[in-house]
Amino acid sequence: MIVALAGGVGGAKLAHGLAMYLPPEEVTVVVNTADDFNLYGLRICPDLDTVMYTLAGVANPETGWGIAGDTFAALEMISRYGRSTWFRIGDRDLATHVIRTSMLTQGMTLTAVTGDLCGALGVRSRVLPMSDEFVSTVLDTNDGELEFQEYFVRRRHEPEVRGVSFRGIEVARPTDAVVSALHEAELVVFCPSNPIVSIGPILSVPGMRETLEACAAPKVAVSPIVGGRALRGPADRMLDSLGHGSSALGVARLYEGLVQGFVMDAEDAAYEPDVRVLGMRVLVADTVMRDDVDRRELARRTVELGRSLVESGIGAE
Ligand code: FO1
DSSP: OEEEEEOSHHHHHHHHHHHHHSOGGGEEEEEOOTTOEEETTEEEOHHHHHHHHHHHTOBOTTTSSSBTTOOOHHHHHHHHTTOOOOSOOOHHHHHHHHHHHHHHHTTOOHHHHHHHHHHHTTOOSEEEESBSSOOEEEEEETTEEEEHHIIIIITTTOSOEEEEEEETGGGOOBOHHHHHHHHHOSEEEEOSSOTTTTHHHHHHSTTHHHHHHHOOSOEEEEOSEETTEESSSSHHHHHHHTTSOSSHHHHHHHTTTTOSEEEEEGGGGGGHHHHHHTTOEEEEEOOOOOSHHHHHHHHHHHHHHHHHHHHTTOSOO
């Protein structure tokens, strides 16, 4: 069993690569849920949906989020009712939020709901929310405090981030499903997602770090920063404004002590000695996933790095 920790689009792409390279049933994806929010009375879980749609082969290839070929008739009607529509929910995507919300209202856990939705879409890998409790990212910015989607979508991640907190995290717990997946894992992959607001919340769930540390499997992270820039989203500016430095090395430092392997792009090869000093075996590879072939190849190389760690006695069987 390979466990991947993932946020949105970048994480979903590598999770898809893993599910193409390995039997998909052997892949479990633990997903950030701190981007979740409520809109029009519906529970929206953008990262869970991005991973689910990507693994189901229905994701919008242009945006990476939402559903390919979706239409926006419901949103137009919502606009006629005078409600703001900055968060672009497509008609088919809306169905996911309606069904999810109704199942949650009936008392099902987010883990059970996600399993049900993924099963209906034919996803053969397991997709697990990091926690069943509601957690939400709040950003302290030069424009005041902003909820995550307000910052990310409405404000196009333009404000400068000075601090990050995860509301509700203190009462969140890793689910039993996440804990047992990590117990069974032979490799844990930190996908190329934003280390602060995608992987960060997963690691901040009380008990998650301890569970990861107790898990004997090797852990390998893939840098989402290539040549100092985030391939998408605000990770580069966020790393800079929070004092970590926008580089593969800055990312590696955030994972120091947690991962034993680090995959970074050929553009960043100069950082290799510095990352090695952090106690990580480094793989320099082409990490930009332009198509399915790239996704599968990066997954293959990441798994190979994990296997090489096992062969050196780092990590379980
Ligand atoms: N991202 C945008 O930049 N604009 C949108 O209007 C938008 C709508 C949206 C609807 C459903 C969904 O599941 C995701 C959506 N996203 C949108 C993506 C999402 O908000 C972010 O990419 C993630 O939260 C960051 O990982």
